[in-house]
Amino acid sequence: MNVVVIGLGSISEMHIKSYQKNPSVSLVGLCDKNQTRAQEKAAHYDVKHVFTEPEEVFQNPEVDAVSICTWNQTHADLAIRALRSGKHVLVEKPISMTVAEAEKVQAAVKESGKMLQVGFVRRFGTNAQVLKSFIDQGKLGDIYYAKASLLRRLGNPGGWFADKDRSGGGPLIDLGVHIIDSCWYLMGRPKVKSITGHVYDQLGNRSNVQNLSFYKTADYDASLNTVEDLANAVITFENGSSLMVDVSYSLHTKKDQLAMQVFGTKGGAELEPELMLVxxxxxxxxxxxPQIDHRTFDFDNAFQKQIDSFVEACLTGGPSLAPVEDGLEIMRILEGIYQASAQRKPVQL
Ligand SMILES: NC(=O)c1ccc[n+]([C@@H]2O[C@H](COP(=O)([O-])OP(=O)(O)OC[C@H]3O[C@@H](n4cnc5c(N)ncnc54)[C@H](O)[C@@H]3O)[C@@H](O)[C@H]2O)c1
Structure with a gap:
């Protein structure tokens, strides 16, 4: 399978390395509108073709599949164009910036008959897969409550991440997408009924803070910040279960926190910070x-498994472990939280 990675910033490294380790794949090209970056990465990873326009990739008949690792604003448009050109697509999370866009991506998947997988990489973590196997065997009973928290005290990546027009939002759409998806997936992907949410922009990006490093986008710029710095929500599902979540880029909290828990009628579990069953x-x-090598999210392994599973789904015709329907449903939740906060009352879906 001939693959091109589009968008060559921070996360692209994980896609590139994982494709190069998959025996069924030839990574034939790299694409970024920043030509210098594209050439440097191609030289570093010994990749033959350099593209600066995604359309050139889509029109190339030798290319079977693409990974889309660009700014959120471009995800839906690039995915749709790739699908219509007959390419399989692995699109980084979030699938789009809005529900309307995600619905168009879903329609393009149906029309093209091509594979589209969403970059819900945490589903492929060993800890998540072990826990899912226990849940699927009924060891936790019916899961009726889940809780997810990913709090950065200083962690606005700047650049496009901080520009709502290009990202669609702040920590909710960037980080919330992962932890909401992980819990929703472990809960058995129940249908959403209603959402209560609050979004705050009280602290800004805290670019005044000195002597403390944090994650930055490839083109870091702190001068613009139009995204929220904290979001919280309670999501209620049609089966009566509920999920409580909070995420931040900036918060006066003692330290960064990552926690995910699910609670069932027979048992409970902590997925993060370390897998533990109760x-x-x-x-x-x-x-x-559990006595496993990685009780916390094993990023490299998970990425390899995500890429391998995408390749297998493309070659065998599926199904994908993170299909377009799930990308759309998670967008409904994210958009619902922003809406509930804006209208200061719960949203019914
Ligand atoms: N799965 C994960 O854990 C994870 C982690 C980080 C980022 N991401 C996602 O990956 C995507 C990229 O994030 P990043 O941190 O690598 O960003 P980044 O800013 O470091 O890199 C993005 C790259 O895309 C290029 N680009 C933008 N628009 C383009 C276009 N139309 N055509 C060609 N190139 C284009 C930019 O020049 C840049 O090199 C985002 O959607 C983000 O949400 C996922």
Whole structure:
């Protein structure tokens, strides 16, 4: 399968390395509108073709599939054009900036008959896959509550991430997308009923803070910031279960935090910061520590598994473990949270 990676910033490295390790793939090209970056990466990874226009990639009959690793604003448009040109697509999260765009991507998938997978890489973490296998075997019973938190005290990546027109929003659409998806996936992808949400922009990007490093986009610029710095929400599902979430780029919290928990009728589990199962047996509460190499998210392994699963889905005709329908449903949740906050009352879906 001949693949081209489009968008050669920070996350593209993971796509490039993982494709190069997959025996069924030839990584034939790299594309970025920043020509210098494209040439440097192609030389570094020994990739033959350099493109500066995604359309050149789409029109190239030798290309079977693309990874889209560009700014959020371009995801839907590039995905649709790629699909219509007969390419399979792995699109980074979020699938789009709005529900309307995601619906158009879904329509293009149906029309083209091509594979589209969404970059929900946390589904491929060993800890998530082990926990999912326990849940699927009914070990936790019915999951009726989940809680997810990803708080950065200083972590606005700047550049396009901080520009709502190009990102669609701040930590909610950037980080919330991952942790909401992880919990929703573990809960069995229930249908959303209503959403309560609050979005705040009280602290800005805290670019005044000194002597503390943080994640920055490839083209860092702190001069513009039009995104929220904190969001929280309660998402209620049709089966009565609920998910509580909070995410931030800037917050007066003592330290960064990542926590995801699910609670069922027979047991509970912490996915992050480390996989732990909580059971009750013989009138005794047990905290069960799975003996696996990685109890926290194993980024490199997960990325490799994500790419391998995408390639297999393309070659076999699917199904994908992170299909377009899921990308759309997560967009409904994200947009619902922004809407609920803007209208200061819950949104019914
Ligand atoms: N899965 C993950 O854990 C994860 C982590 C980080 C970022 N991401 C996602 O990956 C995407 C990229 O993030 P990043 O941190 O690598 O950003 P980045 O700013 O570091 O890199 C983006 C690159 O895309 C290029 N680009 C933008 N528009 C283009 C276009 N129309 N045609 C060609 N090139 C274009 C830019 O020149 C830049 O080199 C985002 O959607 C982000 O949400 C996912």
């Amino acid at each position: 059971m009750e047996e013989n009138n005794t509460i047990l905290n069960v520590e």
